[in-house]
Amino acid sequence: AQSVSQHNHHVILSEAASLELGCNYSYGGTVNLFWYVQYPGQHLQLLLKYFSGDPLVKGIKGFEAEFIKSKFSFNLRKPSVQWSDTAEYFCAVKRNQGGKLIFGQGTELSVKP
Amino acid sequence: DAGVTQSPTHLIKTRGQQVTLRCSPISGHKSVSWYQQVLGQGPQFIFQYYEKEERGRGNFPDRFSARQFPNYSSELNVNALLLGDSALYLCASSLSVSFSGDTEAFFGQGTRLTVV
Numbered sequence: 759a760q761s762v763s764q765h766n767h768h769v770i771l772s773e774a775a776s777l778e779l780g781c782n783y784s785y786g787g788t789v790n791l792f793w794y795v796q797y798p799g800q801h802l803q804l805l806l807k808y809f810s811g812d813p814l815v816k817g818i819k820g821f822e823a824e825f826i827k828s829k830f831s832f833n834l835r836k837p838s839v840q841w842s843d844t845a846e847y848f849c850a851v852k853r854n855q856g857g858k859l860i861f862g863q864g865t866e867l868s869v870k871p
Numbered sequence: 872d873a874g875v876t877q878s879p880t881h882l883i884k885t886r887g888q889q890v891t892l893r894c895s896p897i898s899g900h901k902s903v904s905w906y907q908q909v910l911g912q913g914p915q916f917i918f919q920y921y922e923k924e925e926r927g928r929g930n931f932p933d934r935f936s937a938r939q940f941p942n943y944s945s946e947l948n949v950n951a952l953l954l955g956d957s958a959l960y961l962c963a964s965s966l967s968v969s970f971s972g973d974t975e976a977f978f979g980q981g982t983r984l985t986v987v
Contacts, residue, residue, distance in 0.1 A: 762913075790974075801874075802914070802961065802978035848913050852974070858904065858927050859963075859976060861913030 762851050764862035771839050772870050779834040779865050781849030790852040791832040792859065793823055797845045805847075808832065819843070841871045873897070875964050875979035883985045884952050892947045892982045896964030902926070903945040904976065905937055906961040914961055920945055921968045952986045959983050 765780035783789065793805040806817025813825040823834045832849060849862040876895045884890050896903050902921040906914035919927040920939035939945045943964075949956055960983075963976040 794978075801980045802963075804975060804977075807975060850913075858916035858919060858929065859906075859914070860916070861906075863911075863913050 762849055762860050762862040764847075764849055764865050766865050767863070768866045768868070770868045770870065773841055774838045775869075777834070777836040777839045777843070777867070779847055779849075779867070781832045781834065781862055783830050783832070783849075783851045783860075785830075785851060785853050787853065791823075791825060792850040792852070793817065793821070793832070793834050794848045794850060794861075795845045796848065796864075802848070805834070839867075839869050841869045843867060844869045875962055875977050877960075877962050877979040877982050879982060880980065881983045881985075883987060886952055886954060886986055888952050889948065889950045890952060890984060892949075892960050892962075892984070894945045894947070894962030894964075894979060896943050896945070896962075897977055900964035900966055900977075901943055902965045902968050902974075903939055903943065904963045904965075905945070905947045906963065907931075908959040908961055908981070910958075917947070919968070926968055949984075954986050957984060957986045 762783045791808040794802045795805050796802050805821050806815050806823055808815045808825045816822045821836050823832055825832050847865045850859045852859055878893045904919040905917040908914040916929040917931050918937040923939045934950045937947045959981040961981045962979045965974050965976045
């Protein structure tokens with residue numbers, strides 16, 4: 759079935775550790791790719807997006823993601839996490855004009871101070 | 872500027888009842904989408920409306936319906952509520968529905984629906 763898969767359900771890191779959250783999708787053709795973050799008690803916010811061009815995308819708060827078309831992947835990275843990065847992270851894919859966002863199941867990130 | 876606003880924030884309903892959830896998009900945004908987020912899962916697409924017309928429908932039963940008004944606000948209706956309908960219902964707005972940068976979706980805080 760066509761889907762978006764996030765590799766880790768729950769990740770626990772200490773402050774200053776490096777972060778990489780995996781995301782794979784199973785759709786062929788052109789896609790738009792997104793990472794959203796949901797801080798406790800807050801709404802979903804866009805971290806970064808990829809539409810075309812440079813496959814290395816930089817977002818807010820020091821996050822970046824790399825689109826690797828051959829691997830159908832869009833992994834999220836941050837060199838040094840902070841306690842305030844504790845949140846749930848969702849990868850999402852859009853396949854066509856006006857199309858729906860298809861979300862992964864989410865990865866809960868807990869950062870220990 | 873106000874973001875996407877949803878009302879009510881919380882709602883408790885009994886099985887078999889009907890519920891209406893409301894969404895006001897960001898000013899200037901003409902597209903509204905609805906998502907259901909069950910605890911522990913990512914949001915699932917329910918509907919998308921653009922210029923008052925339905926542009927997409929997810930895999931949800933006919934008990935779910937929606938509409939968009941001339942001011943681009945939207946309502947999601949769910950009839951004959953089941954326990955499994957308990958979830959966070961999210962509304963997202965975007966400028967348009969084209970496959971380009973201006974289709975970034977902005978989400979509201981959601982309505983937490985509990986069916987008992």
